Amino acid sequence: MTGSIAALGAGLAVIGVGIGIGLIGGRAMEAIARQPEATGKIQTNMIIAAALIEGAGLFGIVVALLGN
Amino acid sequence: MRFRLFFTLFIASTLPFAAVFASSEEANATPTESTDSHSETDAVETFNPNELIMHHIGDSHGWHFFDWNNHPVGIPLPVILWTKEGLVVFSSAKFHHDIEGRQVVTAGNQRFVNIHENIHYASDQPNEHGVYAEVNEETHEVQNDKPLDVSITKNVASLLFSALVIVVLFLGAAKHYGKNANVAPRGLAGFIEPIVVFVRDDIAKNNIGPHYQRFVPLLLTIFFFIWVNNLFGLVPFFPGGANVTGNIAVTMVLALVAFVVTNANGNKHYWSHILWMPGLPVFVKPLLALVEIIGIFTKPFSLMIRLFANITAGHIIVLSLVSLVFIFETVWVSPVSVLLTLFISILELLVAALQAYIFTLLTALYLGAAMHEEHH
Numbered sequence: 001m002t003g004s005i006a007a008l009g010a011g012l013a014v015i016g017v018g019i020g021i022g023l024i025g026g027r028a029m030e031a032i033a034r035q036p037e038a039t040g041k042i043q044t045n046m047i048i049a050a051a052l053i054e055g056a057g058l059f060g061i062v063v064a065l066l067g068n
Numbered sequence: 069m070r071f072r073l074f075f076t077l078f079i080a081s082t083l084p085f086a087a088v089f090a091s092s093e094e095a096n097a098t099p100t101e102s103t104d105s106h107s108e109t110d111a112v113e114t115f116n117p118n119e120l121i122m123h124h125i126g127d128s129h130g131w132h133f134f135d136w137n138n139h140p141v142g143i144p145l146p147v148i149l150w151t152k153e154g155l156v157v158f159s160s161a162k163f164h165h166d167i168e169g170r171q172v173v174t175a176g177n178q179r180f181v182n183i184h185e186n187i188h189y190a191s192d193q194p195n196e197h198g199v200y201a202e203v204n205e206e207t208h209e210v211q212n213d214k215p216l217d218v219s220i221t222k223n224v225a226s227l228l229f230s231a232l233v234i235v236v237l238f239l240g241a242a243k244h245y246g247k248n249a250n251v252a253p254r255g256l257a258g259f260i261e262p263i264v265v266f267v268r269d270d271i272a273k274n275n276i277g278p279h280y281q282r283f284v285p286l287l288l289t290i291f292f293f294i295w296v297n298n299l300f301g302l303v304p305f306f307p308g309g310a311n312v313t314g315n316i317a318v319t320m321v322l323a324l325v326a327f328v329v330t331n332a333n334g335n336k337h338y339w340s341h342i343l344w345m346p347g348l349p350v351f352v353k354p355l356l357a358l359v360e361i362i363g364i365f366t367k368p369f370s371l372m373i374r375l376f377a378n379i380t381a382g383h384i385i386v387l388s389l390v391s392l393v394f395i396f397e398t399v400w401v402s403p404v405s406v407l408l409t410l411f412i413s414i415l416e417l418l419v420a421a422l423q424a425y426i427f428t429l430l431t432a433l434y435l436g437a438a439m440h441e442e443h444h
Binding site: 062 | 270274370373374376377378381422425426429430433
């Protein structure tokens with residue numbers, strides 16, 4: 001089997017991002033369940049935080065892609 | 069990405085005939101291919117998904133629609149080069165869809181070849197593979213010089229087209245308000261107004277603060293430009309099919325706009341918190357200034373990478389799923405491939421809007437941070 005070890009790096013980066021976004025999503029759900037009237041604000045902040053985490057993961061993927 | 073729908077529909081429609089088709093194709097394949105040159109048979113026999121995907125997410129000098137009787141059909145676009153002897157312009161049709169460097173175009177005293185959508189100066193003689201360029205055997209790097217390429221490529225044409233669409237949409241909506249100022253908007257204006265109000269209220273007003281109104285046009289432009297280009301990227305055939313927002317140069321310019329606007333509007337409070345953070349011991353201040361100065365650049369950098377990687381990743385996933393059929397060389401994979409492609413395409417519709425929203429929202433956040441007044 002031939003190939004680049006860079007794919008492993010991309011996979012590892014995605015693990016971290018998955019955990020991070022999962023935590024945010026889970027906590028946002030809890031928060032919405034506690035305070036349904038704040039849904040809009042919670043969603044906005046959830047998306048901002050998810051985007052920031054995703055950015056970190058995408059750095060990893062891009063580096064893996066370039067290193068390929 | 070024009071491949072996407074075309075191929076999925078094609079595969080789905082030919083499914084019943086597939087077994088017969090495949091066996092007769094194999095029988096026919098050998099005699100026709102033996103007439104071709106050696107390197108071309110290699111290209112036909114081994115399907116390389118990596119090459120296909122990279123070709124499709126990349127830019128090109130012509131706008132290819134489909135193949136008809138093994139002849140590519142598409143719009144040739146102008147090739148504009150700044151060469152050693154000045155400006156050179158010719159049609160990309162002169163390359164006859166060649167991207168292997170076998171077709172030489174003569175313009176004035178100079179000769180050019182197209183090698184994987186990079187225009188190089190052609191060598192006098194072809195090498196042993198018929199390529200008019202010096203190619204390093206190990207790294208496959210082309211040794212020939214390149215002129216400065218400012219062609220209207222597929223991405224540029226697509227970008228201009230989507231800009232035109234946005235202008236038409238908004239002038240159409242604006243006309244409605246000119247005619248009936250005090251009536252509830254209908255039609256095109258009725259579709260656009262909620263989105264404009266959303267960008268103004270939920271993105272600009274909430275995040276920038278009291279002086280948000282100056283920046284609403286900028287944020288609206290960023291939002292609609294990214295959104296429309298993302299959506300055109302998802303359309304697999306003609307007006308779409310280019311990977312504009314998945315091009316790092318396009319996202320870089322967008323991020324650069326955000327960077328310039330943010331820092332040009334930075335107030336005293338913003339700069340003092342970057343360069344000389346108040347309320348800290350003096351020996352920490354230079355260290356923190358260093359981190360904060362790096363922070364000025366990482367913000368637009370992450371904007372650039374986020375949009376680029378999200379859109380490119382979406383396109384790669386769809387192309388990989390379509391490639392599965394050709395990797396396993398059986399049609400029985402195609403139902404799986406079609407369903408997964410459909411699923412991902414729907415997800416990409418969401419991502420198209422979400423990435424436009426996130427880019428605009430973060431630009432507004434950075435602007436808000438730069439213009440934040442002191443509260444003491």
